[in-house]
Amino acid sequence: MGTTQLETVPEPKYWHLKTVLSQALDSEFAVGEILPNERDLAARFGVARATLRQALEQLELEGRLQRRRGVGTTVAPPRMGVAVGSAQGTWPGAVGDAWQPADCGPAVPSADVARMLETLPEEQVHMVRRTRVSHGQPVAAELLYVPTSSVPELTGIDAPSGAARARAVLRELAGLGLEGQDRAVELGSARADDAKALDRLPGAPVLVVTTRFFAEGRTAAVSVATYRADTCRLTFGDSGGVEIHHGPERHAS
């Protein structure tokens, strides 16, 4: 965080190494370049392997490095600013929506989602699966839960599943008057299916955005969206989800 006259807490060894490594990344390595192996790096900086590994883990958490099986550790590009919703809000699937419908089928939501939707314990809802691609990369996977109180059984639709059915559910949902929405962001770990969609290993850290959509005085739909924490910076703007155009805040670098 630059020089400051308020720093008073001593920093552990790997933390100092992290700062030194971070500067080396800036000056000596290009985005996408593969780092030397751990043994060579530890020797170069005169530290134990364990210390080096801790520093590398921190840099991965901060989005500076990417570790991929079979490739090694590479220098990550700056995180992408990904706009999350607008202040006033629109229904999922509205014009300009960045999400692509992938699938739809009946499902019993988790207890927490069921509580928000006020559905019964074993009650099925429409579960729409969508994905979001930014700059050619998959950045997020979403499960959107729509109870039959919002969109009844679609008897007139031929498609029992798939993107066509997803679009049909979204079209019906958009017929309700949206009264508002709220949103929560928390840390989570990627489920196996999300991890596959996001090109990550199961259990990778993700940012989970839970959005409740309100209509007719109740929660009409709940979206649980899982964003890659390594490549994404979620942005919230004043005016319809404007992206921050400046570079990422390199926290603690």
Add this chain to the structure above:
Amino acid sequence: MGTTQLETVPEPKYWHLKTVLSQALDSEFAVGEILPNERDLAARFGVARATLRQALEQLELEGRLQRRRGVGTTVAPPRMGVAVGSAQGTWPGAVGDAWQPADCGPAVPSADVARMLETLPEEQVHMVRRTRVSHGQPVAAELLYVPTSSVPELTGIDAPSGAARARAVLRELAGLGLEGQDRAVELGSARADDAKALDRLPGAPVLVVTTRFFAEGRTAAVSVATYRADTCRLTFGDSGGVEIHHGPERHAS
């Protein structure tokens, strides 16, 4: 995520264990209770220690477990909903602000913050340090950067540092007409000083919220707030940062 007809990806062994453990936490353990040691747990569930450890790490990432030095692994309380700003926005330090000013002094911000503030590379700004307490626990630490173009040198103030000076800077800042703000959320790791303020170990995962405040056609201040990722769910409401009152979405449980 309950039963669903869309699940097609096989889940790794530790993932299944995580689900089983999660159910055991719900049915057999109370919040704050200390878990049996790893050897006993591995024996009970008939898995290798490495598999158990992976599952425990996932549950920690999802906020179900807390691991503390000298205490062991305990069952975590549900994450707290912590409201992050309002849609329309107010200056830091406005009435009802949840943050407590702790300190203030001159500092040279990081290159990224300097770029947002359009200050020169070595230019000093006011750096206000604030903390946020919720339900008796420290949940976040903030560094607020205010350039002298927003608040000039405070020659009339006796206090060269401390909370009194912080309040003086915030008071001056509030004299500017706030035109808007935007916000970004990303994953980070706790710096040593933040970690101390948040009662965590350095490098612990945190949610970093960067807010830009706009006035007079430029960025008048930048806040970098570090929230505990283990205990906090950041909430964004339609109407002035309303909290979500329902329980957390237990992602992937």
